[in-house]
Amino acid sequence: MLFKLLLLGLVIWGVYHFFIKQKPIEHKDKEADVMVECDKCGTYVSNKEAIIKDGKYYCSKKCAGVEQ
Template sequence: MIKLIIIFLIAWLGFSVWRKLRRPKSNDIPLPSTRKMLSCNVCKTHIPENEAIIQDGKAFCSKKCLG
């Protein structure tokens, strides 16, 4: 019975080490791209710059806030 427990522990330890070696290192994971955020001139909702409606130098989140 002791032999079975020792074999199980060795197998578990080997599996744990193998999993740790397979994980990507933290510096290998690409960082998410950051986008400039703008605040809607009317409702103050923050939206990505590429989704904003810009008029007269002011940012709006939707046509509803624009009109």
């Protein structure tokens, strides 16, 4: 019985540390570039390069309808 409790504790410890180790990786992924679809032509572009107009993403100024 005691052995089972120790084993259960070890499993919980293992799972706990597994998720602790996973967290920084998930955080890193959120900071990475997210591909967003251009509302006009459907081209996928990095959210850092995308032009946001009226809450929509566009691949270029041309698609966004912004005068250059």
